[in-house]
Amino acid sequence: MRMKKTGLTLAALLAATTLVGCGAEDGSQKVVDAPASAAPGGAGDADGGFLKSLQDRGDLVTVYRSLEEAAAAESIVATGVIDRVAAGRTTVQTTAPGLEARDQTAVVRIRIVRVYKAADVKLDDAFAYVTLRRGAEATAADGAPIGAGPSTVTSIGALGKALPSGTRVILVTSPVPPPRPGADSGRVVTPEAGTSHGAPLLEGDVSQLFSIEDGDGRLTGWPSMTYDDAVAALEKAFP
């Protein structure tokens, strides 16, 4: 029997429903001060399905069985509210001479409410910065997109609409590791985009790591829990 090198266990089942959104890139709007949510606490206007359509899209390394397990394993545990959405890093890979692929991200700025854990990480005093992949596109060497149809990159405007300011957030995550040496996986051309200088960029591509209170009051990454359930669990785990 083969043994895994890590103790990571794939034991949980994530809701895998994929909701779709029109990913038209406006190309001009780089920062969106997210519209204020009308509902108390932010629930009601947030489009959790839209967020989830950008998360869990790869072959995941780890799926946690519980919020408590995730909180023990990840280095940052905090609550907060969404403040704004901005364009994030762009990574460029050369596919063939004259042909490139540009991977685009967004940065969601979270106003921190409470930090339960920040192991070996210095968080900004007021904000946390969470990165989200929003697609990639084939381009010519000058960056001009190639393609006759709809854009494959989700716009900052659409993302800002789905994540209104005031939406409550549970962060159980870790900083993005520094880029690996060499250019095999592409070159990051805008490393500081969307962040405050020196603040760590946190992983948001996995729903269990960056979870919001959806319109129905449930958490997108922990659909069996409400925001209040999660806070109660964290209070217990970090008394």
Added chain:
Amino acid sequence: MWALLIAGVTTVTVGGPASADGYPNGWYPDKGTYHSFCFSLAFAQYSGLVSRARYSMDNNDGVEAQTVVNTLEQSCASATDVVFRIADLHGKYYGYTNCLRTNANGYCDSWSVDIDWEIIKQNAANDGYEARHTLCHEIGHTLGVQHYFSGASPDGATNSCMISGLADSGAAWTRTYGAHHRSHINSWFA
């Protein structure tokens, strides 16, 4: 366009009509004579991955052998269906698939299949077997099918390479599409 996108809403546990699952974000693969593929300049440096990607596409036990889809290796061009890339997925994913461009009918005309070889080597007991699993999994997305998580196989007790997470045993199912997904792929590309 919205009709097309709405048709892409699906769950992995429901069989539903015999159409592609719509991955990611509802993009459906373009239906050409061939599902062409190429290797990015960086990916081409990893001969072990290149050979495994070829196995994953060929007519011995790859896509051609398992489905009605014909594959063709070519030099990378803007409309190549699958571009294999090396990626740094931050330790969160073994592989990842993006639609890189769409054509006028709204179908995805070119996909990237990103492999994080460093993370596979770190976590897998047999990195070659896990590479085959991850390649099969990500190529499946380019054929229009969704992944599933442990315990939620659309084929019941039978697993397939579309399971998410480490599957490095080398068992045939780790590099094979299940009946559910083959049905989706074959009806889409027929």
